Amino acid sequence: QITLKESGPTLVKPTQTLTLTCTFSGFSLSTSGVGVGWIRQPPGKALEWLALIYWDDDKRYSPSLKSRLTITKDTSKNQVVLTMTNMDPVDTATYYCALTYSSSWYVYWGQGTLVTVSS
Amino acid sequence: QSALTQPASVSGSPGQSITISCTGTSSDVGGYNYVSWYQQHPGKAPKLMIYDVSNRPSGVSNRFSGSKSGNTASLTISGLQAEDEADYYCSSYTSSSTLESVFGTGTKVTVL
Numbered sequence: 001q002i003t004l005k006e007s008g009p010t011l012v013k014p015t016q017t018l019t020l021t022c023t024f025s026g027f028s029l030s031t032s033g034v035g036v037g038w039i040r041q042p043p044g045k046a047l048e049w050l051a052l053i054y055w056d057d058d059k060r061y062s063p064s065l066k067s068r069l070t071i072t073k074d075t076s077k078n079q080v081v082l083t084m085t086n087m088d089p090v091d092t093a094t095y096y097c098a099l100t101y102s103s104s105w106y107v108y109w110g111q112g113t114l115v116t117v118s119s
Numbered sequence: 120q121s122a123l124t125q126p127a128s129v130s131g132s133p134g135q136s137i138t139i140s141c142t143g144t145s146s147d148v149g150g151y152n153y154v155s156w157y158q159q160h161p162g163k164a165p166k167l168m169i170y171d172v173s174n175r176p177s178g179v180s181n182r183f184s185g186s187k188s189g190n191t192a193s194l195t196i197s198g199l200q201a202e203d204e205a206d207y208y209c210s211s212y213t214s215s216s217t218l219e220s221v222f223g224t225g226t227k228v229t230v231l
Contacts, residue, residue: 037219037220039165039222045225046122046208046222046223046224046225047157047165047208047210047222047225048122048222049210049219049220049221049222052219052220060219063215063216096164096165102153102170102171103212103219103220104151104153104155104170104171104210104211104212104219104220105153105155105167105170105171105210106155106157106165106167107167107170107176109164109165109166110164111164112164
C-alpha cells in the first residue's frame, strides 16, 4: 500500500523559512522513474506545482519560486524535504506531496498540510 | 509560465454528459501527450482521473474520458452523477524553463 504524509509547522511568520517533510511508504525513491513532487493550493484557489525530485536526484522547480525553493531526498528514511525561504502571507496554502512515475502526472497524493503565514 | 485555462464552472443534470476544456500552448498541451485530469472534493486531496490525455487509472469509472485537439484538451463526464460534483483540474507537462508541470485554473462541476 502506497502512502504519503506531509508534516511541518502549521503557522510560520513572514520572512521565516518553511520546512516541510513528506514521509512515504510502499515505494522506493531509488527506483528508476520514480519522483516525488510538491504542489500547493491557497484556500479557495487552484493547484500550483512547486517542485519535483527524481530517483536520480534530478530536481525541477517552478521558475517563479525557484530562488526560494530547495527540494532534497533521504532515501534511507523514505523522506522528501521541501524548504521555502522568505515566507509571505500569500504563501498560505495547503501543501501536498505526491508520487509520480512519469513526471507529468501524480497518482498518489498525501492528505495535505495547511500552512498559514501570519505575524 | 501561465496556468492552463479552464472554464470556471460547468453544470449538468444527472444522466447528462458534460465536457470541460483545458487550453494551453504548443509548449505544454499542444506539444506533448502528457495531459492529466484530477478530481477534488472539498477538503480532500486531488485524485488522478485521466493521464496521458486519455488513459484511465485502475478503478476510475469509464464514464470519464479524455481527448486532445491542438492546444486544447478536454475531459468528458458521461452519465453525470451526484458524486461527480467536485472541482476538476487539468495538468500538462511543459517544456518551459525549469518548470515540469503546469496546472489548470480549475473548473467547478455542479450536478443540478
